[in-house]
Amino acid sequence: MCAAASYVLPLRRHSEGLANPGRLCGGVSMPTHAPGARSHGASHPHDEEMDLAWQELMAITELQEFEVPHDSPYENIQYHPMELPISLGGYGMAQSHSHTEPLPSGGETNPDAAYEGSYSKVMPACQHQATREAAAEALYGHSGNHSGAQLNPRVLNPLQPSLMGLLEHMSLPSVGGEGLVGNDNAGPSHGPGRYVLGTSHGQSKHTPCTMDDLESDSGLSLGSSPPLASPEDAMTCVPAYSSTEVGLNYSHGEMENMGEQGRRASLFYSVDYQQHPNHYSGMHSSYFPVTQPSQMQPQPHFLPPMSMKHQQGSPSALNDRHLNSSATRESSPQAFYVKPRGNPLPVSLSRDERRALALKIPFPLEKIINLPVDDFNELLTQYTLTDSQLALVRDIRRRGKNKVAAQNCRKRKLENIVYLEGELGQLQAQREHLARERLEFQRNLTIVKHRLTDLYAEVFSQLRDEDGHPYSIDDYSLQQTPDGNVYLVPRSEVLEGE
DNA sequence: AAGAACTGTCATATG
DNA sequence: CTCATATGACAGTTC
Numbered sequence: 001m002c003a004a005a006s007y008v009l010p011l012r013r014h015s016e017g018l019a020n021p022g023r024l025c026g027g028v029s030m031p032t033h034a035p036g037a038r039s040h041g042a043s044h045p046h047d048e049e050m051d052l053a054w055q056e057l058m059a060i061t062e063l064q065e066f067e068v069p070h071d072s073p074y075e076n077i078q079y080h081p082m083e084l085p086i087s088l089g090g091y092g093m094a095q096s097h098s099h100t101e102p103l104p105s106g107g108e109t110n111p112d113a114a115y116e117g118s119y120s121k122v123m124p125a126c127q128h129q130a131t132r133e134a135a136a137e138a139l140y141g142h143s144g145n146h147s148g149a150q151l152n153p154r155v156l157n158p159l160q161p162s163l164m165g166l167l168e169h170m171s172l173p174s175v176g177g178e179g180l181v182g183n184d185n186a187g188p189s190h191g192p193g194r195y196v197l198g199t200s201h202g203q204s205k206h207t208p209c210t211m212d213d214l215e216s217d218s219g220l221s222l223g224s225s226p227p228l229a230s231p232e233d234a235m236t237c238v239p240a241y242s243s244t245e246v247g248l249n250y251s252h253g254e255m256e257n258m259g260e261q262g263r264r265a266s267l268f269y270s271v272d273y274q275q276h277p278n279h280y281s282g283m284h285s286s287y288f289p290v291t292q293p294s295q296m297q298p299q300p301h302f303l304p305p306m307s308m309k310h311q312q313g314s315p316s317a318l319n320d321r322h323l324n325s326s327a328t329r330e331s332s333p334q335a336f337y338v339k340p341r342g343n344p345l346p347v348s349l350s351r352d353e354r355r356a357l358a359l360k361i362p363f364p365l366e367k368i369i370n371l372p373v374d375d376f377n378e379l380l381t382q383y384t385l386t387d388s389q390l391a392l393v394r395d396i397r398r399r400g401k402n403k404v405a406a407q408n409c410r411k412r413k414l415e416n417i418v419y420l421e422g423e424l425g426q427l428q429a430q431r432e433h434l435a436r437e438r439l440e441f442q443r444n445l446t447i448v449k450h451r452l453t454d455l456y457a458e459v460f461s462q463l464r465d466e467d468g469h470p471y472s473i474d475d476y477s478l479q480q481t482p483d484g485n486v487y488l489v490p491r492s493e494v495l496e497g498e
Numbered sequence: 499a500a501g502a503a504c505t506g507t508c509a510t511a512t513g
Numbered sequence: 514c515t516c517a518t519a520t521g522a523c524a525g526t527t528c
Contacts, residue, residue: 351506373516401517403506409520410504 352396359389361396368393369400456488 349357356365362383371379376397385393456473463471479489 399507402508402519405518406506406520408518413520 352392352399355392356396359386359392361385361389361393365396365400368396369404 353365356368361368362385363379367379368376380390380393460471460473460476465471475491476488477491477494478486479494480486
């Protein structure tokens with residue numbers, strides 16, 4: 001009865017969908033007994049026109065089928081598995097590859113120097129511009145020969161789930177970077193400090209330099225933090241640590257116990273400070289040496305030993321050093337040896353520097369902090385140190401390393417925030433794009449449905465059964481199979497199936 | 499003066 | 514256990 005369908009529907013392009021030979025999939029289906037036989041070989045005047053219509057229809061469906069999933073510009077977004085190696089210029093302190101990446105400064109491979117060389121240049125931009133975006137630009141912009149600033153993998157790992165969750169919960173409120181570090185800058189409203197030793201924090205500003213200032217967790221002193229140092233501090237405290245006060249902490253008996261080596265070391269100490277102010281001239285110069293570890297061997301001391309008496313009686317000695325450190329504290333390592341004469345600003349020492357000075361630690365903080373443990377221990381064996389000296393040295397080493405670690409940690413945190421903000425922006429853009437595509441797809445789908453309906457009606461209007469009677473689309477119904485294909489099935493068959 | 503940002507330090511966890 | 518490193522938290526300083 002419907003044999004004509006076999007020819008009426010030359011447009012079925014997806015014959016593979018013909019699960020049932022008697023039916024046409026992909027839209028028009030006709031029963032095998034449809035009256036197509038009668039039309040066999042007939043050249044209907046509307047065939048070409050219908051063919052064109054079908055092709056147009058299929059073009060629409062193809063458009064949707066192939067366009068939607070693929071033309072998103074975000075398909076190529078690299079969702080880094082968060083384990084990408086970080087390679088930020090100058091940020092090599094905690095990254096092992098910092099040792100292998102040459103720095104622009106000409107073969108300087110000391111990680112500390114690397115840190116000093118770039119981080120110190122970068123961070124001011126972060127701080128003074130006071131925006132994390134600016135920080136990111138600065139960080140990445142100064143990445144030097146490190147291409148493609150990427151994130152520290154480890155830190156990102158914990159954040160990954162939430163980030164990926166954004167894909168599923170795009171309606172989540174924008175995650176501000178602040179929240180990620182919200183606790184980092186806890187204000188002073190927190191409970192009482194848990195420090196036993198930190199009580200002297202900030203005292204130097206209002207407290208005259210006393211021996212309290214020399215107390216520390218090592219039974220030594222806790223002075224002000226480095227920036228605290230006021231001119232008053234510098235001018236009054238440090239000289240007070242000369243022989244007179246040192247004697248309080250460091251008895252002459254101890255000095256005697258140090259032996260000849262220790263005494264020499266003590267002398268070396270005073271001389272060394274004169275010659276190398278950077279050793280104790282503030283955290284930057286102390287913790288970020290301009291020399292490689294191999295170059296940090298004891299300096300030759302050509303100057304005649306300066307007696308403690310001389311030091312005490314000559315504030316200019318310390319003052320010189322302070323002036324030197326004033327030139328280095330905020331400047332590049334190249335400024336270490338700037339002549340202090342023209343700079344009248346007295347600059348104080350950090351707490352550890354003052355402690356070291358007070359206890360006559362015979363080697364620079366730079367070594368204490370940066371030497372590998374073996375070299376450090378070897379260094380300790382070269383001198384006979386008292387228990388308090390040893391404790392101080394170890395504290396200085398611990399604090400110095402931790403300070404660098406904290407700086408690295410904060411730097412990474414900042415970079416992660418910048419990265420995640422960028423990632424969030426990309427995801428939001430992707431979300432908007434997908435929403436637009438979905439809308440367009442739904443619009444096209446509606447068009448297709450309408451055109452399909454029209455085409456069905458047109459096809460049926462052209463068909464005739466053996467008796468020349470037109471088929472009525474009312475005699476057929478659309479049936480969808482589990483595989484998703486839609487067939488036009490005679491209602492009689494539908495009724496039989498039921 | 500208040501608050502944000504920065505910094506040093508400690509405690510703790512991890513490898 | 515020691516050591517190095519990372520990080521949260523706290524407190525002080527600076528702007």
